[in-house]
Amino acid sequence: MCKGKIVDAIAAKGLQSIEDVRAHTKASASCGSCTGLVEKLLKCTLGDTFQAGSSVKPVCGCTSYGHDEIRKLIRVKEMRTIPEVMQELGWTSANGCSKCRPALNYYLLCEYPGEYRDDAQSRFVNERVHANIQKDGTFSVVPRMWGGMTSAAELRAIADVVDRYQIPSVKVTGGQRIDLLGVKKDQLPAVWADLNKAGLVSGHAYGKALRTVKTCVGSEWCRFGTQDSTAMGIALERATWGAWTPHKVKMAVSGCPRNCAEATVKDFGVVAVESGWELHVGGAAGMHVRATDLLCKVVTAEEVLEYCCAFLQLYREEGRYLERPWPWIERVGVAYLQRKIVEDAQSRRALQARFRHAVSFTQKDPWAERAAGAEAHEFTPLAEVTA
Amino acid sequence: MKLDWIDVGLVSDIPPMGARVVRSGDGDIAVFRTADDQVFALYDRCPHKGGPLSEGIVHGRSVTCPLHNWVISLETGGVEGPDQGCAAQIAVSVDQGRIRLALPRAARAAHG
Numbered sequence: 260m261c262k263g264k265i266v267d268a269i270a271a272k273g274l275q276s277i278e279d280v281r282a283h284t285k286a287s288a289s290c291g292s293c294t295g296l297v298e299k300l301l302k303c304t305l306g307d308t309f310q311a312g313s314s315v316k317p318v319c320g321c322t323s324y325g326h327d328e329i330r331k332l333i334r335v336k337e338m339r340t341i342p343e344v345m346q347e348l349g350w351t352s353a354n355g356c357s358k359c360r361p362a363l364n365y366y367l368l369c370e371y372p373g374e375y376r377d378d379a380q381s382r383f384v385n386e387r388v389h390a391n392i393q394k395d396g397t398f399s400v401v402p403r404m405w406g407g408m409t410s411a412a413e414l415r416a417i418a419d420v421v422d423r424y425q426i427p428s429v430k431v432t433g434g435q436r437i438d439l440l441g442v443k444k445d446q447l448p449a450v451w452a453d454l455n456k457a458g459l460v461s462g463h464a465y466g467k468a469l470r471t472v473k474t475c476v477g478s479e480w481c482r483f484g485t486q487d488s489t490a491m492g493i494a495l496e497r498a499t500w501g502a503w504t505p506h507k508v509k510m511a512v513s514g515c516p517r518n519c520a521e522a523t524v525k526d527f528g529v530v531a532v533e534s535g536w537e538l539h540v541g542g543a544a545g546m547h548v549r550a551t552d553l554l555c556k557v558v559t560a561e562e563v564l565e566y567c568c569a570f571l572q573l574y575r576e577e578g579r580y581l582e583r584p585w586p587w588i589e590r591v592g593v594a595y596l597q598r599k600i601v602e603d604a605q606s607r608r609a610l611q612a613r614f615r616h617a618v619s620f621t622q623k624d625p626w627a628e629r630a631a632g633a634e635a636h637e638f639t640p641l642a643e644v645t646a
Numbered sequence: 647m648k649l650d651w652i653d654v655g656l657v658s659d660i661p662p663m664g665a666r667v668v669r670s671g672d673g674d675i676a677v678f679r680t681a682d683d684q685v686f687a688l689y690d691r692c693p694h695k696g697g698p699l700s701e702g703i704v705h706g707r708s709v710t711c712p713l714h715n716w717v718i719s720l721e722t723g724g725v726e727g728p729d730q731g732c733a734a735q736i737a738v739s740v741d742q743g744r745i746r747l748a749l750p751r752a753a754r755a756a757h758g
Contacts, residue, residue, distance in 0.1 A: 357703040357710035380663040384701040396698040641666035642654040
């Protein structure tokens with residue numbers, strides 16, 4: 260996409276915003292890394308009439324409301340379903356779009372844990388069928404390996420599944436898990452049933468959810484390890500799995516400041532030191548690389564769990580849908596997190612309690628439910644037609 | 647080519663704002679049900695990169711492809727927005743809640 264085309268489109272079609280440019284030219288519509296440049300072109304072409312970020316950015320073309328306003332209104336007006344929100348807030352489309360429906364579904368799920376009925380049709384395919392769609396329409400399957408630990412029995416079960424279902428690729432992921440690629444959709448329930456028999460459950464590698472807790476071997480094996488980082492990682496993953504979040508969440512625990520688990524580029528990273536644990540937040544190692552901010556230091560493993568749950572709950576309640584923790588933290592400032600999580604023990608414990616309440620409803624293996632027959636229509640064709 | 651109306655199942659077998667697949671010798675067919683119970687059928691291939699439209703989010707009379715978010719009109723198979731292309735359509739009739747697709751003559755359906 261060249262500059263001339265974008266400038267021409269802005270002038271010829273009267274485009275006013277980044278969203279307009281995206282819709283008409285596709286510039287800034289894929290990875291978004293050129294958004295700043297496109298904004299400059301808008302400013303340059305429109306002059307003073309271009310108002311970048313001066314007003315609230317709407318969630319999508321179906322509404323003029325932004326994410327924060329919608330969440331606030333859901334709470335204040337006690338709206339409990341997606342159609343109710345759309346009706347009450349004057350949505351301009353009959354039933355939303357692929358941007359607003361997943362956002363509303365998440366906000367309602369977060370606001371009314373245990374009460375809101377999750378709307379499968381408002382979830383992206385991966386979260387609807389609990390596997391990652393691939394470019395050829397097959398799926399990938401990633402079992403949970405708590406803290407990145409596995410065993411001979413688990414590996415044998417995985418190998419047997421690979422043979423039995425002739426799964427074409429087996430790959431070790433960046434988050435210390437095993438990815439089975441190329442599984443056909445109608446095979447998924449049987450693959451899950453076999454993995455379940457070996458005690459393997461969904462790794463949520465497909466979700467806006469807690470993904471993985473990466474660990475190093477820590478003080479149990481490493482001559483430099485200061486704390487048992489593996490056990491800490493397992494405990495963190497056991498406490499936080501199954502939590503739906505605004506975007507994916509990755510965590511790590513390193514057993515010493517050499518940081519072999521790369522904790523300082525994770526959303527929540529723990530680094531063990533002789534005297535306890537450093538808690539780091541807001542790291543990223545994707546399109547944008549960002550080192551974490553230090554949240555605080557704590558002494559015990561129980562404190563690590565408490566602060567982590569409080570952090571995740573604050574992010575769940577205040578992060579915008581599809582906003583990773585790092586841009587949220589840059590928006591509100593790490594000092595705000597410290598006030599809510601570190602300095603105010605009552606606030607921290609309340610956040611942790613709300614987190615635990617929320618996950619008490621969702622820490623159920625979605626694979627086991629589907630292997631037992633739930634949502635069967637997802638995995639079987641409506642009909643087969645032969646000539 | 648001569649076409650026959652082939653019964654592929656009930657409207658109620660498809661979730662509202664959802665889709666199911668009909669397997670056929672010519673490739674998978676995505677059968678969509680809108681919020682207001684209209685039924686549409688397209689070959690299950692996005693004109694962009696062949697993504698399975700049956701896995702997309704259905705909104706209004708459109709579906710968003712799960713691979714790269716192209717929006718396809720269920721009514722025409724055409725691509726909405728700045729992109730170009732068309733997904734092949736299949737005629738649908740609904741009678742008393744049963745869905746029939748216009749398919750090449752001599753096709754037979756086994757119901758899933």
